[in-house]
Amino acid sequence: MARNKYDIDEVIEDKFDLNQLKRVFQYVKPYRGQLAIALFLMLSSSALTMLFPMFISEIMDTYIPEKNIRAIVVITILSLVIVLYTCVCIRFKIRITSRIGQAIVHQLRSDIFCHLQELPFSYYDDRPHGKIQVRVVNYVNSLSDLLSNGIINTITDMCNLIFILIFMFLLHVRLTLICLCGLPVLMGVIVFVKRRQRRAWQIQSNKQSNLTAYIAESINGIRVTQSFVRERENTSIFNYLSDSYRSAWMHAVKYNFIMWPCIDSISTVTTALIYVIGIGWISGGLYGVTVGILIAFTSYISRFWEPINTLASFYNSLLTAIAYLERIFETIDEPVNVKDSEEAVPMPPIKGSVAFQDVCFSYEDGVQILNKVSFTTNPGDTYAIVGPTGAGKSTIVNLISRFYNVDSGKILIDGTDISSVTLKSLRKQMGIMMQDSFIFSGTIMDNIRYGNLTATDEEVITAAKTVCAHDFIMEMENGYQTQVNERGSRLSAGQRQLISFARALLENPAILILDEATSSIDTETEILLQKGLNRLLEGRTSFIIAHRLSTIKNASRILYVDKGKILEAGTHEELLAQKGEYYKLFMSQYDFLVSKQN
Numbered sequence: 001m002a003r004n005k006y007d008i009d010e011v012i013e014d015k016f017d018l019n020q021l022k023r024v025f026q027y028v029k030p031y032r033g034q035l036a037i038a039l040f041l042m043l044s045s046s047a048l049t050m051l052f053p054m055f056i057s058e059i060m061d062t063y064i065p066e067k068n069i070r071a072i073v074v075i076t077i078l079s080l081v082i083v084l085y086t087c088v089c090i091r092f093k094i095r096i097t098s099r100i101g102q103a104i105v106h107q108l109r110s111d112i113f114c115h116l117q118e119l120p121f122s123y124y125d126d127r128p129h130g131k132i133q134v135r136v137v138n139y140v141n142s143l144s145d146l147l148s149n150g151i152i153n154t155i156t157d158m159c160n161l162i163f164i165l166i167f168m169f170l171l172h173v174r175l176t177l178i179c180l181c182g183l184p185v186l187m188g189v190i191v192f193v194k195r196r197q198r199r200a201w202q203i204q205s206n207k208q209s210n211l212t213a214y215i216a217e218s219i220n221g222i223r224v225t226q227s228f229v230r231e232r233e234n235t236s237i238f239n240y241l242s243d244s245y246r247s248a249w250m251h252a253v254k255y256n257f258i259m260w261p262c263i264d265s266i267s268t269v270t271t272a273l274i275y276v277i278g279i280g281w282i283s284g285g286l287y288g289v290t291v292g293i294l295i296a297f298t299s300y301i302s303r304f305w306e307p308i309n310t311l312a313s314f315y316n317s318l319l320t321a322i323a324y325l326e327r328i329f330e331t332i333d334e335p336v337n338v339k340d341s342e343e344a345v346p347m348p349p350i351k352g353s354v355a356f357q358d359v360c361f362s363y364e365d366g367v368q369i370l371n372k373v374s375f376t377t378n379p380g381d382t383y384a385i386v387g388p389t390g391a392g393k394s395t396i397v398n399l400i401s402r403f404y405n406v407d408s409g410k411i412l413i414d415g416t417d418i419s420s421v422t423l424k425s426l427r428k429q430m431g432i433m434m435q436d437s438f439i440f441s442g443t444i445m446d447n448i449r450y451g452n453l454t455a456t457d458e459e460v461i462t463a464a465k466t467v468c469a470h471d472f473i474m475e476m477e478n479g480y481q482t483q484v485n486e487r488g489s490r491l492s493a494g495q496r497q498l499i500s501f502a503r504a505l506l507e508n509p510a511i512l513i514l515d516e517a518t519s520s521i522d523t524e525t526e527i528l529l530q531k532g533l534n535r536l537l538e539g540r541t542s543f544i545i546a547h548r549l550s551t552i553k554n555a556s557r558i559l560y561v562d563k564g565k566i567l568e569a570g571t572h573e574e575l576l577a578q579k580g581e582y583y584k585l586f587m588s589q590y591d592f593l594v595s596k597q598n
């Protein structure tokens, strides 16, 4: 999918791939035993209820004229037993199918979620998160009924149809043939609506996806919305999207409503025809039609159209479900292009030499972000990356952890190409603190321990102390057990940074990557933090990105990056002596500080 937005529809497939349905049956397969039981219950009960019109015919034509009360009582009791059996069967069938439906949906949801966890950053860069959520939650849920009840009901209805036809043929062949005249008309209607209906449901799912994307975006951006007083504009965008969804739904459902009246009309016409012809044949004494046969036959006719009606409504739900299934399988099939190669081996313990060799990289085709970036670090050194906004600093460090594949060139760690080792073994040895680090809902302790579940409380506290987070954590009502919300909404920006920082340290990484780790922290705390960190960084290679030059002055080497290229590299003193870009940057910050002091 190309880069997407809440008001851009996703591309829809023209032809349905039947393999999608086969794949669904893979999910159903483990439950085939239970489904067979449910099916047996339904078929046996409906086969027995087929006898009712036969009973009526016998009573009317034989037992009433013969005044055989005993036979009538026996048939009545038998009918009651059949009704009771049917009730029990339906109850068990509902229990079985609900269980199976939920189990299949759970499996499907779990597969899609597992795959989402594997998908690279680029997948998430390309689409609104709401469009992903709607697939995992809404689309999967809508399949529950189809995958359990739908299958059973369809098979039962098909068998019912066959049973009814057999009974009708047994009762009277000519009347049955008249009844079947309506079927070609119905087929014509189905062929007419099929394509249109499928397209309408695809459009409906797109509109639902757009709406969910906008809701998710609005919730995430609510603070900005309110601070810029954009509520009215956002409401009108929402209304527009919601209205598009509503009309798409109405348009799609319109096709469903074509079927039902159509079947109803055909059934009414054929029944009327049977009555007229049947009564004519009875009065003419033709073809052995009796009153009993005609009553029984018309009773079968009403039952004959019943399963056709439910099959048609199943067909409607199938088309809706197919529109959702396409999206679900599209996500499950989304290629994981950042993954272990087949020959991937675990990364040996990292000593810390990182080398970029002519690395070129672009997020989108044709927009080059990094252009032949080359540098080599010594193990244990601290490397600082500086440069203007959008220069490519975060991109460089994201590539070290292989969050994206490079377009060309190589990244080596201790001489090993990172594309030849397993992602897990590579990332496990890195402590990464991203520029927009995330706080999860849970306790502060859980958040720091996020990447290292075996860390003891003491280790968590030590990490927090190193980044000077311990004091503010202890001041909170429950200390490390204080609950924080998703995105850390209860914390200040600096506090969030410190928690993420402690989280990165707790991994005990061989390579530490800090992208603007201290940008929101006051200078005094930063100086304290720096002292603790210097001790901790000994022996580890670290990459520090910072705009505040005081943070990186003491780095072993500083890389000045602009427009995806390394323009200058050296120690602080060397770069100042060069009087190049770094010098200009330093002087501008220096002048700024001096002007502030005056």
Ligand SMILES: Nc1ncnc2c1ncn2[C@@H]1O[C@H](COP(=O)(O)OP(=O)(O)OP(=O)(O)O)[C@@H](O)[C@H]1O
Pocket: 125, 363, 364, 369, 387, 388, 389, 390, 391, 392, 393, 394, 395, 396, 435
């Ligand atoms: N996910 C993305 N998709 C497309 N382009 C991106 C993406 N992330 C970054 N870019 C582009 O890549 C360039 C480099 O971005 P990067 O985040 O590496 O900059 P940076 O040097 O870290 O800037 P800052 O100091 O603002 O953090 C920018 O021009 C940006 O527009």
Ligand SMILES: [Mg+2]
Pocket: 393, 394, 395, 435, 515
């Ligand atoms: Mg950045």
